[in-house]
Amino acid sequence: MQEKGTISVHSENIFPIIKKFLYSDHDVFLRELVANAVDATQKLKQLASLGEYDGEVSKLRIQITINEKLKTLTISDQGLGMTAEEIKEYINQVAFSGATAFVEKYKDKGQQQQLIGFFGLGFYSAFMVADRVDIITKSYQKDAESVHWTCDGSTAFELRKAVKKEVGTDIVLHLNADSEEFLQKHKIKEILNRYCKFLPVEIEFDGEVINNTQPIWIKSPSELKEEDYLKFYKELYPFSPDPLFWIHLNVDYPFNLTGVLYFPQVTQKLEHSSNKIQLYAKQVFITEEVKDIVPPFLMLLHGVIDSPDIPLNVSRSYLQADSNVKKINTYITKKVADKLDELFKKDRKSYEEKWPSIELFVKYGMLTEDKFYEKAKDFVLFKTVDSEYFTLSEYPERVKEKQTDSEQHTIILYANNVDKQDLYIQACKRRGFDVLLFDGQLDSHFLETLERKLDKVRFKSVDAEPVDKLIGKSEQQASLLDEKEQNKLQDIYKQAIRDATVVWSVVPMASDELPVVITVPEFVKRLHAMAQLQPNAG
Numbered sequence: 001m002q003e004k005g006t007i008s009v010h011s012e013n014i015f016p017i018i019k020k021f022l023y024s025d026h027d028v029f030l031r032e033l034v035a036n037a038v039d040a041t042q043k044l045k046q047l048a049s050l051g052e053y054d055g056e057v058s059k060l061r062i063q064i065t066i067n068e069k070l071k072t073l074t075i076s077d078q079g080l081g082m083t084a085e086e087i088k089e090y091i092n093q094v095a096f097s098g099a100t101a102f103v104e105k106y107k108d109k110g111q112q113q114q115l116i117g118f119f120g121l122g123f124y125s126a127f128m129v130a131d132r133v134d135i136i137t138k139s140y141q142k143d144a145e146s147v148h149w150t151c152d153g154s155t156a157f158e159l160r161k162a163v164k165k166e167v168g169t170d171i172v173l174h175l176n177a178d179s180e181e182f183l184q185k186h187k188i189k190e191i192l193n194r195y196c197k198f199l200p201v202e203i204e205f206d207g208e209v210i211n212n213t214q215p216i217w218i219k220s221p222s223e224l225k226e227e228d229y230l231k232f233y234k235e236l237y238p239f240s241p242d243p244l245f246w247i248h249l250n251v252d253y254p255f256n257l258t259g260v261l262y263f264p265q266v267t268q269k270l271e272h273s274s275n276k277i278q279l280y281a282k283q284v285f286i287t288e289e290v291k292d293i294v295p296p297f298l299m300l301l302h303g304v305i306d307s308p309d310i311p312l313n314v315s316r317s318y319l320q321a322d323s324n325v326k327k328i329n330t331y332i333t334k335k336v337a338d339k340l341d342e343l344f345k346k347d348r349k350s351y352e353e354k355w356p357s358i359e360l361f362v363k364y365g366m367l368t369e370d371k372f373y374e375k376a377k378d379f380v381l382f383k384t385v386d387s388e389y390f391t392l393s394e395y396p397e398r399v400k401e402k403q404t405d406s407e408q409h410t411i412i413l414y415a416n417n418v419d420k421q422d423l424y425i426q427a428c429k430r431r432g433f434d435v436l437l438f439d440g441q442l443d444s445h446f447l448e449t450l451e452r453k454l455d456k457v458r459f460k461s462v463d464a465e466p467v468d469k470l471i472g473k474s475e476q477q478a479s480l481l482d483e484k485e486q487n488k489l490q491d492i493y494k495q496a497i498r499d500a501t502v503v504w505s506v507v508p509m510a511s512d513e514l515p516v517v518i519t520v521p522e523f524v525k526r527l528h529a530m531a532q533l534q535p536n537a538g
């Protein structure tokens with residue numbers, strides 16, 4: 001058999017276009033080819049299970065080999081293979097039309113960079129790195145002849161008989177001059193490690209199997225022990241401290257999604273964490289860019305999400321509007337809220353111990369997602385300056401007696417810096433008032449939200465007013481100085497304590513134990529806290 005022909009394609013020559021559009025991430029060619037090899041292997045196993053193939057399928061592997069001399073990279077699978085007819089159908093036509101459609105669809109949109117990596121160009125991505133590609137394949141079908149297809153990146157291909165005894169496919173890439181880096185073992189290892197680490201078929205490279213074919217997220221939670229989750233975490237993020245707890249996601253209706261999300265220990269500011277949630281589609285790594293799929297406050301979590309129902313070949317704005325993506329987002333939020341609720345109810349002490357690490361998630365979530373707020377209001381905690389914890393419903397009850405003003409508002413006193421505000425805190429305590437610690441990154445926003453949502457509760461910083469005035473009931477003590485003396489003292493203090501943004505008010509002789517108290521009005525405090533949250537606050 002010897003045949004020559006022309007690949008059917010609408011554009012003159014698609015390869016320059018593919019190369020141009022895909023330049024940003026050449027590495028994905030390997031993911032695409034290995035993914036095809038996995039598919040071919042799984043299909044053969046399926047055929048065997050249906051009784052349509054009687055060869056041995058229990059040990060099927062994919063092998064990747066480098067030949068430095070010939071400058072080739074070969075991906076070999078023991079999958080179902082292709083007949084000459086199938087090559088003509090699948091390789092010569094289908095893929096090309098897919099690629100053409102892609103280019104046609106997106107050529108005017110200026111979004112190519114973003115799409116790369118989401119849009120698998122499949123087999124033809126091989127031409128990003130190779131100037132000739134051979135397919136040597138033998139179909140599983142009885143008496144199928146093995147065939148050799150070769151194409152040099154023009155639209156012409158050659159198809160001839162080959163000598164291949166075993167069922168399966170070898171894809172041989174003759175690497176182009178710009179792509180010789182793919183002859184380096186460490187480079188290939190790195191790519192395989194990124195994209196292929198959890199593929200379901202064994203992949204052998206450089207004498208070893210590089211992947212875990214049974215990652216825990218595909219298993220049922222009932223088969224798994226605590227150490228399995230911890231071990232998997234280490235597999236994902238080798239140098240990170242153990243996570244606090246985790247959520248196993250497993251749903252198949254109305255969308256298909258599996259995964260494990262871990263709550264990390266907070267050891268540093270989370271936004272600097274390099275551990276990200278990884279998105280997979282059928283165990284193929286896709287991206288760490290999970291924005292829109294996971295609500296922003298949960299992007300601080302770690303772990304894996306695997307869903308074939310997340311459209312990968314479309315632009316971001318489309319993704320946001322996709323109904324599955326919306327449902328997935330809601331589902332994940334609910335799962336996280338349910339887990340926190342369960343932990344809180346099951347073992348409050350251990351929940352309180354974990355609170356410093358989960359506080360940021362919970363507050364961020366409450367600030368940004370109303371649905372989450374509704375659930376989290378039952379398990380968000382207030383911490384007193386003496387490290388006691390209370391819920392949103394417990395705390396106002398606790399302080400109601402002493403800390404209610406004339407308008408029947410419960411006044412919640414808070415400090416945001418226990419060292420600097422110690423004198424104020426002590427003054428409060430002496431009067432039997434309770435002080436909360438609100439010193440977190442999001443706390444100034446958080447207390448405003450709570451004031452808005454909770455009836456009859458007002459927050460006041462311990463230094464907003466002289467302590468006897470904070471609750472608004474007792475009158476300020478009369479000063480021992482006359483007005484003139486007071487003004488003079490005010491002037492002296494105002495000169496001494498200059499702050500560019502804060503208006504300081506000096507209240508002389510305001511309290512019993514301190515001759516002078518410096519206060520910062522609550523609204524100034526909040527303005528100041530807000531300003532500090534701005535990215536370029538001085």
Ligand code: ADP
Binds near residue numbers: 036040081090091121
């Ligand atoms: P896609 O995988 O998105 O369908 P590809 O261009 O990657 O597009 O591949 C086109 C078709 O070629 C596949 O659907 C499959 O039928 C066939 N094919 C590709 N690689 C292999 C392989 N290693 N073994 C068997 N068939 C393959």
